Amino acid sequence: MPYSFHSHSGQFCKHGHGLLEDVVKEAIRKGFHVYGLSEHMPRYADSELYPEEIEAECTPTTLTETFRDFRLEAERLKEAYKGSISLLIGTEIEFINQDYANHIQQLRSESDYVVGSLHHVNSVPIDFSPELYQTALAGAKNSLQTLFVQYFDEQWEMLQAIQPEVVGHFDLIRIFADQSVADQILLEPQVWQRIVRNVDYIIGYGGLFEINSRSWKKGLKDAYPQRNIIQIIKEKGGKFTLSDDCHGPNDVGLFYEKLPNYLLETGIDTIHYLTRQEGKVIVKEHKDILKDEFWTKIQNW
Template identity: 45%
Template sequence: MPVTLHSHSGQFCRHAHGNLEEVVRTARRKGFRVLGLSEHVPRYRTQDLYEEEVSLCGMPDVQGTSASDLTPEDLVNIFDEYVATAKRLRAQYQDDQFTILVGAETDYINEESLSKAVQLRQHHHLDYLVGSVHHLREIPLDFSQALYNQLLATCGGDLEVLFGEYFDAQFHMLQALKPEVVGHFDLCRLFAPRQHPLCHTLTPELQAKVCRNIDYVQSYGGMVEINSRAYKKNLPRAYPQPDILRIILAKGGRLTLSDDSHGPDDVALHYSVVREYLDEMGVNKVAYPLPCKEKQPANEISTVPVAWVDDVISHPFWSGLL
């Protein structure tokens, strides 16, 4: 019953495709027992809108009419509609063989983005958060090679500076939100030069930051996702890469699985390769959060309640993907 706790749809995310119900139906058909829905939280400033949100070229909006440029207020309304739709789909499709968790993927752009995420969790009674960092110095780090290069230039071209700031930003996000799931732990490597040593092995200083972050996640019972979307982005392994995954395993940290799907065609994408990665690294069990039973701000969580999938490598789920 391998799980996926990180998903998006074109209905609520402009760089994804398909609608949310198609994602749910595909996950159920492929044999998932636990599906986490995690559309992006809103961004609250016009300057933080993505390219496809300000030049939509006649794309249909959520209601199916011709769309113009979005505003931050539109993103808030879209997120509200996402939560309502996700809860309706949960009522329609969930049964004793298929659990749907309603969550959100957060971001850390500035302090407001963190405080707003806490408020959204409380307001919408979300089951869980995927805590991610997509920006550094208020520049997107995973949107395009050009923007990554721009970010790297502001760091004096020093990749170690960029990585260090990324892991520091991640730590600050973890402290503010205590997300149940840590999203694509080493996303800072996505557009880094593949031949650079830091793409494979971190310096002792960076390793210390990673260990600090992992220790903090363990302190409240959070999980680090093994995220298969890295393969679609032509990385050699899923997030996190082996050097970081070894640290998590050595510390006894909790792991979970995610496809980070951006539409129904991405559901379980590269999961067969993820199974090989799990086997290679000696991962024999993964966790997933239990549904939220009471409203509680994310930053007040003491211990994340989870269920476990033991002997995950030999689970019959995988045979259905071959």
């Protein structure tokens, strides 16, 4: 009965595909027990629009309207399919600058949870394209270590301001870096101490670390987070959840067939998940996750 708490659709995200309802139908077909709908929150300045949004003549106003439409459709789907799946309605946040803290608090009152992600360093998108990643790297004086330090410092600011229930792709900064170099830089003292600081903080307030399988679509060796980070989270008693970071119906359960081996290799046998109980969203524990019959059904997807 595994879970995902990080998803998108082409209906409400320009780099996604397909309808949100088809995402839900696919999650039901594939046997998900709880599935989180977490379209991106709006961005509020013209300078923060992605190239695809500029091409589609989006504006901050239209992004806000699109997000409102998402909320309405998600509520409809939650009711329509309540007999088949438990849907939680969240949002994947942005934290381009400190002004976003106020925007997020307003959105949070209407959300079951938020996915706390960092997609920008020094206001430059890091996961949109290799070219923009290089722009962010240039802003860090072409030092990958400096870029990693900046990323985890900005993540630290986001964590303190928001305390998200789910922390999205903790080490997304690896996405377009040479992986052998990135793995070494993560362990450099200046970077590693920031990772440990952020991990300690998340554990302290009770956040969940998502194991995000979308990294494999990008050709990375490990899921997010990579295994060195997973080990320190485990040692400190952190809690893991699962996310496919789907961007449309075809992505539901994306690379979940690789998760059993990854969980086995990293020694994870307990997953935590969000669920609604007595009108509130709470965290529950799923022990012996690899014994769940969900995994045996993947071969028939």
